[in-house]
Amino acid sequence: xxxxxxxxxRATQLSQLSGWQAxxxxxxxxxxxxxxxxxxxxxxxxxxxxxxxxxxxxxEWFNVYHTVDITLTTxxxxxxxxxxxxxxxxxxxxxxRTRG
Amino acid sequence: xxxxxxxxxRATQLSQLSGWQAxxxxxxxxxxxxxxxxxxxxxxxxxxxxxxxxxxxxxEWFNVYHTVDITLTTxxxxxxxxxxxxxxxxxxxxxxRTRG
Numbered sequence: 628x629x630x631x632x633x634x635x636x637r638a639t640q641l642s643q644l645s646g647w648q649a650x651x652x653x654x655x656x657x658x659x660x661x662x663x664x665x666x667x668x669x670x671x672x673x674x675x676x677x678x679x680x681x682x683x684x685x686x687e688w689f690n691v692y693h694t695v696d697i698t699l700t701t702x703x704x705x706x707x708x709x710x711x712x713x714x715x716x717x718x719x720x721x722x723x724r725t726r727g
Numbered sequence: 728x729x730x731x732x733x734x735x736x737r738a739t740q741l742s743q744l745s746g747w748q749a750x751x752x753x754x755x756x757x758x759x760x761x762x763x764x765x766x767x768x769x770x771x772x773x774x775x776x777x778x779x780x781x782x783x784x785x786x787e788w789f790n791v792y793h794t795v796d797i798t799l800t801t802x803x804x805x806x807x808x809x810x811x812x813x814x815x816x817x818x819x820x821x822x823x824r825t826r827g
Contacts, residue, residue, distance in 0.1 A: 665785050669780075673769075680765060680766060685792050687790075687791040688789070689788070691785065692785050
């Protein structure tokens with residue numbers, strides 16, 4: 628069973644993930660990304676999708692045109708775990724490269 | 728300027744789109760799709776994304792694991808147009824083929 632982060636652990640991890648915030652009323656983290664257009668946004672999503680499948684850890688996400696809203700949580704642990712933090716760091720890296 | 732469908736036109740078109748419904752409080756249409764897993768769901772989304780880009784008409788959509796929620800509306804016309812109906816028919820076809 629994967630370990631759910633304590634509030635302190637989560638806060639420490641979030642301090643290293645610029646733009647990510649705890650979701651109100653849920654043990655989850657969220658960030659919104661804006662890209663130049665749909666092509667960039669969906670290219671970004673595709674890279675994240677392949678990584679998510681590899682990790683067997685999938686995001687909750689919403690897309691409209693150039694905007695992507697991503698929420699991460701670990702359903703098995705009913706909260707944020709190291710898996711979410713790892714995926715968030717991957718997502719940050721891909722977003723930065725996508726936007727150039 | 729693309730023509731916004733009247734309520735009657737929209738109802739007629741929706742009657743031919745099983746599972747699609749008018750969204751409450753918005754001039755938009757919605758359907759939820761369930762696939763076997765994330766692989767199927769994201770493969771479906773990829774086909775829809777390519778078509779949407781070709782049409783220059785993009786969905787609002789939410790995905791978590793095997794579920795995809797799609798809302799269609801035409802922002803330029805502030806309502807449902809023939810573009811939404813055309814994209815919905817394409818989406819239905821791809822969903823059926825994806826699920827086999």
